[in-house]
Amino acid sequence: MTPVSVEIDDLAWAPARLSDITLHVPPGQIVGLLGPNGSGKSSLLRCVYRSLRPDTGTVRVDGADVWRTPARAVARKVAVLTQDAPADLENSVEQIVALGRIPHQGPLGGLSVAERVLIADAMRRCDIADLAHRSMATLSGGERQRVQLARALVQEPRLLILDEPTNHLDLHHQVELLRLLRSLGVTALIALHDLQLAAAACHRLVVLDQGRVVADGAPADVVTADLLRTVYQVDADITLGPDGLPRIAVHLYDPSTAPVTAPVTEGHDPVGTEG
Ligand SMILES: Nc1ncnc2c1ncn2[C@@H]1O[C@H](COP(=O)(O)OP(=O)(O)OP(=O)(O)O)[C@@H](O)[C@H]1O
Numbered sequence: 001m002t003p004v005s006v007e008i009d010d011l012a013w014a015p016a017r018l019s020d021i022t023l024h025v026p027p028g029q030i031v032g033l034l035g036p037n038g039s040g041k042s043s044l045l046r047c048v049y050r051s052l053r054p055d056t057g058t059v060r061v062d063g064a065d066v067w068r069t070p071a072r073a074v075a076r077k078v079a080v081l082t083q084d085a086p087a088d089l090e091n092s093v094e095q096i097v098a099l100g101r102i103p104h105q106g107p108l109g110g111l112s113v114a115e116r117v118l119i120a121d122a123m124r125r126c127d128i129a130d131l132a133h134r135s136m137a138t139l140s141g142g143e144r145q146r147v148q149l150a151r152a153l154v155q156e157p158r159l160l161i162l163d164e165p166t167n168h169l170d171l172h173h174q175v176e177l178l179r180l181l182r183s184l185g186v187t188a189l190i191a192l193h194d195l196q197l198a199a200a201a202c203h204r205l206v207v208l209d210q211g212r213v214v215a216d217g218a219p220a221d222v223v224t225a226d227l228l229r230t231v232y233q234v235d236a237d238i239t240l241g242p243d244g245l246p247r248i249a250v251h252l253y254d255p256s257t258a259p260v261t262a263p264v265t266e267g268h269d270p271v272g273t274e275g
Contacts, residue, residue, distance in 0.1 A: 005027050
């Protein structure tokens, strides 16, 4: 699949205070969208995947204004993974993953042999092949998340939009998801809260604060102590690792009030200070 460009120009949407958003993403670039709770990440993504019509401004995917393009045509290019729980909890995992083919199907529906192979392959890549016949209702949060990712892959998107995709995932599956993302060669917009993972997985980071872009650039240029202090009100030491990526050591405690030793409760000596 050839990746697409995304061009957001002068976008504004008042309820999320989004304003002056201009963001041009070349084909194949993975952009991490960062920012505090309520800064407008999900709203901006919704404007891109045509679920929210901005008050002003345009969003073009592959050169076409998404609001002048039929929803089905957008869905053939853009796959979305959101935090919204799937409504169809009684369906099996395999049925949910197969839904990814709907934008590509003709009026008669039905899956070709090639599409069945694609579905099996996506389930294997997302580590859910063993769950194929389980109902969604019986899955854990992380398993459901991986099912939604497999559905998105089956859609064969040219743009992938992921809203906090690592939310329910354990560390292994977080790393696998981000590795998979890098291997796909698609354009991606991905809202993340983990700055360290975002820096490792994305070519470019864009930070929103109160609906405005406050930083945009290469991970090492964006993830700075100054940004953490001004945008997140967190003090941290940032060093660059041998891979050129930022390593974040957050100051959890004010040194003057930091607990020196952990309290030891009776009958429980986790650090072996007794005896
Ligand atoms: N439909 C809506 N109507 C009114 N306000 C909304 C609507 N959708 C979002 N908002 C508000 O817009 C702001 C941005 O919300 P959004 O979900 O885009 O933030 P976010 O950066 O994704 O946050 P989080 O990190 O908490 O997921 C919030 O204050 C939210 O309450």
